Amino acid sequence: MFGSGLALALFAGWYGFPRILYRSETQPLQFSHAVHAGEKAGMACGDCHVLDAAGRFHGIPGTAKCAECHSAPLGDSKEEKMLVDDYVTPSKELPWRVYSRQPDNAYFPHAAHVALAKIPCAECHGPYGQSEAPRVYEVNRITGYSRDIWGPNISGIASHPWEGMKMDRCVTCHATHGRRDGCIDCHK
Amino acid sequence: MDSEHGKNARFGMVIDLDRCDGCGACMIACAVENNVPPGHASATERTGITWMRVAAVESGQEYPAADVAFVPMFCQQCENETPCISVCPQNAVEIDPATGIVGQIPQRCLGCRYCMTACPYHARYFNWRDPAWPEGMDRQLNPDVSPRMRGVAEKCNFCHGRLHAAKAKAAAKGSREIDPADYVPACVESCFQNAIVFGDLNDHESEVAKLARGADTFRFLSRLGSEPKVYFHSTRPWVKEMAESTLTRSKKENGHG
Numbered sequence: 001m002f003g004s005g006l007a008l009a010l011f012a013g014w015y016g017f018p019r020i021l022y023r024s025e026t027q028p029l030q031f032s033h034a035v036h037a038g039e040k041a042g043m044a045c046g047d048c049h050v051l052d053a054a055g056r057f058h059g060i061p062g063t064a065k066c067a068e069c070h071s072a073p074l075g076d077s078k079e080e081k082m083l084v085d086d087y088v089t090p091s092k093e094l095p096w097r098v099y100s101r102q103p104d105n106a107y108f109p110h111a112a113h114v115a116l117a118k119i120p121c122a123e124c125h126g127p128y129g130q131s132e133a134p135r136v137y138e139v140n141r142i143t144g145y146s147r148d149i150w151g152p153n154i155s156g157i158a159s160h161p162w163e164g165m166k167m168d169r170c171v172t173c174h175a176t177h178g179r180r181d182g183c184i185d186c187h188k
Numbered sequence: 189m190d191s192e193h194g195k196n197a198r199f200g201m202v203i204d205l206d207r208c209d210g211c212g213a214c215m216i217a218c219a220v221e222n223n224v225p226p227g228h229a230s231a232t233e234r235t236g237i238t239w240m241r242v243a244a245v246e247s248g249q250e251y252p253a254a255d256v257a258f259v260p261m262f263c264q265q266c267e268n269e270t271p272c273i274s275v276c277p278q279n280a281v282e283i284d285p286a287t288g289i290v291g292q293i294p295q296r297c298l299g300c301r302y303c304m305t306a307c308p309y310h311a312r313y314f315n316w317r318d319p320a321w322p323e324g325m326d327r328q329l330n331p332d333v334s335p336r337m338r339g340v341a342e343k344c345n346f347c348h349g350r351l352h353a354a355k356a357k358a359a360a361k362g363s364r365e366i367d368p369a370d371y372v373p374a375c376v377e378s379c380f381q382n383a384i385v386f387g388d389l390n391d392h393e394s395e396v397a398k399l400a401r402g403a404d405t406f407r408f409l410s411r412l413g414s415e416p417k418v419y420f421h422s423t424r425p426w427v428k429e430m431a432e433s434t435l436t437r438s439k440k441e442n443g444h445g
Contacts, residue, residue: 055356105295105334107352111359182284184291184348188334 018154022138022147028094029087030079030133037129045121045129057110060096063087097137099148100165107188108170126162195365198267198288199346200389200417201376202399203260205427207383208242210258215240217378218262220328221347223335225319237313239263239344240375247426257427260375260384263311263344264408264416265290271414272303272312272343280341288389288417289346297340304341308409309416312343346386347373368394389417406431 048061067088113119138147151164158164218240227236240262247255273281280296304312318338332349336342354370376386387396400419407416408431
């Protein structure tokens with residue numbers, strides 16, 4: 001009796017709860033990082049995700065960046081045709097769901113981490129540059145933030161260093177590297 | 189200090205009260221830069237939010253000796269026994285050892301307003317309401333500064349968003365040392381009279397450090413020993429005397445109810 005109650009509670013907590021908490025959304029385009037960053041196109045992360053001379057990181061590139069190569073379809077994929085017809089030709093921006101969107105008061109300078117500390121992109125982003133398609137975007141129904149902020153494991157335990165984007169992850173890494181930062185160094 | 193963190197700075201200001209003509213451009217620039225919403229219709233000098241406020245102070249003498257000084261008053265970035273830090277029960281105020289800037293952390297603030305009582309300069313303000321901007325004005329918000337919520341105190345932080353931007357620009361070039369020209373607070377930039385000089389007081393060759401050491405430079409309420417990093421300059425004796433007394437305040441502010 002106790003065993004079945006425990007099993008039911010664990011099932012509800014581990015399987016049921018995340019399904020209630022998160023709503024799934026699909027990205028507007030099944031973009032393949034593997035094609036672009038792999039051998040076929042051989043692009044570097046910084047070719048599209050630009051860190052400019054003023055130290056501002058531009059994140060997801062706009063349609064104009066796609067149009068530099070895809071003003072007309074290069075291949076015969078359905079996704080590429082959709083990109084050209086629905087977004088590039090009418091110069092419309094893709095309504096990407098942003099996995100990394102943080103609360104307004106969080107400040108993360110890519111310049112300090114990438115250009116100064118020379119941390120490789122994959123150290124925080126994992127093997128996302130080799131993915132065939134964007135993950136399903138899961139949004140927390142209560143907070144409105146992506147599941148990537150908490151991390152895929154509902155218990156909050158990360159099995160890879162790039163899982164989860166909570167403040168304790170920042171603090172742990174900064175402490176390991178002996179950084180002494182005040183609150184307003186990472187908050188605005 | 190060590191190369192890993194870059195050298196420590198002590199940012200400060202020198203304001204020439206003989207140059208300030210009280211135009212109020214600094215107040216506007218400050219509010220726009222730091223996403224301070226327009227005051228509510230019922231806001232008073234006490235309940236409104238003005239990180240930077242220019243006060244008109246009269247000498248009290250009869251004509252022809254009558255004189256007026258305009259005093260921009262804002263957080264003086266006290267360095268010693270910083271009053272707001274010592275009273276805060278939440279550790280929501282801290283002094284950054286790398287810059288000397290007294291920072292306010294709204295998310296930690298519980299809204300007791302003890303810091304406002306403790307501040308000798310009346311430089312702290314309270315959000316009595318959630319910030320609201322008129323239709324259209326919300327589109328000009330500064331993305332580098334997060335608006336504060338109802339129920340927390342706030343104050344000048346030497347345009348910390350601009351320091352972030354300057355640091356990011358230096359970092360993009362692989363440097364930890366910011367270019368002083370990249371970090372200029374909004375009030376300094378907007379002053380038509382060039383009455384405000386900003387910079388690193390630790391850099392003895394900087395203009396601000398030279399002016400701070402110079403003649404006729406003083407600080408408000410220096411007898412309290414809180415060692416503010418905002419200096420004022422005036423050759424007028426009565427202005428210097430006034431700096432050691434409390435500011436003349438309007439009848440509205442001093443009144444009860």
